[in-house]
Amino acid sequence: RKEVEQDPGPFNVPEGATVAFNCTYSNSASQSFFWYRQDCRKEPKLLMSVYSSGNEDGRFTAQLNRASQYISLLIRDSKLSDSATYLCVVWGGAGGFKTIFGAGTRLFVKA
Amino acid sequence: ETGVTQSPTHLIKTRGQQVTLRCSSQSGHNTVSWYQQALGQGPQFIFQYYREEENGRGNFPPRFSGLQFPNYSSELNVNALELDDSALYLCASSLQRPNVTQYFGPGTRLTVL
Numbered sequence: 001r002k003e004v005e006q007d008p009g010p011f012n013v014p015e016g017a018t019v020a021f022n023c024t025y026s027n028s029a030s031q032s033f034f035w036y037r038q039d040c041r042k043e044p045k046l047l048m049s050v051y052s053s054g055n056e057d058g059r060f061t062a063q064l065n066r067a068s069q070y071i072s073l074l075i076r077d078s079k080l081s082d083s084a085t086y087l088c089v090v091w092g093g094a095g096g097f098k099t100i101f102g103a104g105t106r107l108f109v110k111a
Numbered sequence: 112e113t114g115v116t117q118s119p120t121h122l123i124k125t126r127g128q129q130v131t132l133r134c135s136s137q138s139g140h141n142t143v144s145w146y147q148q149a150l151g152q153g154p155q156f157i158f159q160y161y162r163e164e165e166n167g168r169g170n171f172p173p174r175f176s177g178l179q180f181p182n183y184s185s186e187l188n189v190n191a192l193e194l195d196d197s198a199l200y201l202c203a204s205s206l207q208r209p210n211v212t213q214y215f216g217p218g219t220r221l222t223v224l
Contacts, residue, residue, distance in 0.1 A: 004153075
């Protein structure tokens with residue numbers, strides 16, 4: 001089993017749609033959680049950290065369920081510029097200072 | 112821009128050769144992490160350096176080694192290159208604490224023939 005698993009994608013959605021990304025992690029001792037965005041042939045960039053209480057940044061909402069070891073990202077009112085790969089990231093845990101990325105879910109937003 | 116730079120941007124090597132990749136971290140950051148990203152995959156953690164010591168390692172063989180210098184810049188060395196080492200190599204700089212943002216450089220694309 002992979003340490004971090006994401007929906008395989010790709011997701012194809014029209015502009016204005018709401019899209020949800022799911023992610024599960026296997027190490028219950030993991031400490032920090034993030035969503036990164038990666039554009040084609042570019043480096044990953046932090047989209048948002050994920051907290052147990054849930055957090056929102058504009059059109060983006062992230063949730064963490066530690067009991068289920070599950071992380072989600074919701075994008076509302078999708079824009080063409082949201083087209084990218086979304087990477088679920090988990091840090092720390094029994095393995096120490098390790099950052100584990102999921103394989104990513106590709107999103108295509110079309111006009 | 113993140114302020115993290117990597118060199119070279121592209122590199123072509125043959126099997127069995129050795130390669131050194133370089134990374135300059137963002138000003139004020141004391142931690143550098145290295146990742147390997149194969150096409151269509153997420154970045155895979157190779158190792159992390161904090162204050163010139165390796166303090167975390169992923170599932171990579173010993174032929175992947177690194178260094179961090181007093182100015183916190185870093186090198187990734189790969190010996191005895193294999194075809195499967197062809198990938199984008201990313202470095203990320205950060206501070207050493209939980210829940211911290213990592214800032215990635217643009218990467219070095221390595222092709223092994």
